[in-house]
Amino acid sequence: MKNFKIYLIAGLLFLAACKPEVHNPAPTKGRADFTRFIAVGNSLTAGYSNGGLYLAGQLNSYPSIMAKQMLAVGGGTFNQPLFATGQENGSGYLKLTGFDASGNPITAPVTTDLAIRGILPVPGFGNVTLYTKYTGDIENYGVPGIKLLNITYAPYGNLNGFFERMLPGDAPTNTTDYLDFVTAKSFTFFSDWLGNNDALAYATGGGVGDVLTDKNTFAELYELSIEKLTASGQKGVVATIPDVTSIPYFNTVTVGAILAAVQAKNPAAKALYVNALVSGTTYAPRIATANDLIILTFPTSMIGTLVTTPYGPQPYGLTPVTPIDNQYVLDANEVALTRDYVQSYNTTIKSIAAQKGLAVFDAYTYLNNVKANGLVVDGISLNSSYISGGLFSLDGVHLTPRGYSIIANEFIKAINSTYGSSIPLANVAAYPGLTFP
Helix, strand or coil: CHHHHHHHHHHHHHHHHHCCCCCCCCCCCCCCCCCCEEEEECHHHHCCECCECCHHHHHCCHHHHHHHHHHHHCCCCCCCCCCCCCCCCCCCEEEEEEECCCCCEEEEEECCCCCEEEEEEECCCEEEEEECCCCCCCCEEECCCCCHHHCCCHHHHHCCHHHHCCCCCCCCCCCCCHHHHHCCCCCCEEEEECCCHHHHHHHHCCCCCCCCCCHHHHHHHHHHHHHHHCCCCCEEEEECCCCHHHCHHHHCECHHHHHHHHHHHCCHHHHHCCCCEEECCCCCEEECCCCCEECCCCCHHHCCCEEEECCEEEECCCECCECECHHHEECHHHHHHHHHHHHHHHHHHHHHHHHHCCEEECHHHHHHHHHHHCEEECCEEEECCCCCCECECCCCCCECHHHHHHHHHHHHHHHHHHHCCCCCCCCHHHCCCCCCC
């Protein structure tokens, strides 16, 4: 028995000695230099959320989350053009105030402590909202609304208040284009997520009032921008453009839901109208299909409303003479066109990134997979559903702080894979989703 115990103890010690040890790699910078990291992009880069740009969203932008993680591998100070205390609500934003009897969310605009200094009428363009000027160093160059198409347009600093507030001059005197502005000071590493608005602006307007950026023009400007960002041998990470038609903005209100609501209000309509009709690309009414997307801002108050026509009162959206207005519908042809352009843009992005040896976060594939399958991160289940999914904010386009932390980690993974670095990932559980009343 004594010998058996000795053998047992020896065996356990042997097994313990052979047990594989799990080590998290020590943070290293690999072949990249993160001393001055800059972020180039649009509203997603700026931290836009809940329909506005405000301090709390800026503090949880994905570049700021990335920069915090880069501190472990030699990253430096990351300055953002933050809205100051007392004007921390910036442009204003939406907050969730409750739910109605049907479970639909009720939102309200936040209109206090704004950073709006005035409105500038621009002939031939419209009114430009001007925000309190920011003075100081900048590493996050995210500008809500900017397209790749705009990056070399010198007057753009007079047409976009979010960009104007970063510039030393006042509108309408600015002549510095965006690409020159972001590259004016030396930097060692960059992230670039430009190009979303070149498709998104067309789609969110229902294919009305904006156009998709020409594919060849997109390719020329993207190549030019990457050439300038890498002119001194800088390394960086770029992202592809998501399938903008897959976001909650286009997948929350459905034709079926509109029909059901109408029939609930007016049971007689069920016998008379079996299909909602929408305005097509040629503004000719036609029968809606499952491939038509109703935008999130569709006025639900119109559902079931009777519209006076030469043929008598007709329910809005359900007859050839009362179609849903075109700006509220991205019809099947417009959806297909948008996706075609996005795929072309992404081919350009990946090709030019490969030529320069840049890291690539394939946001298109990643977010489509999340939409199809959901994901679990740090024990938290998330998906692309509006409100309940935890990823998207109240505007149905931009992300929650938790969503931005997930994106930051995907950028970091791409960087680590390409440059042999080991930047630690952010703790997604430490970032909140939507704030409920």
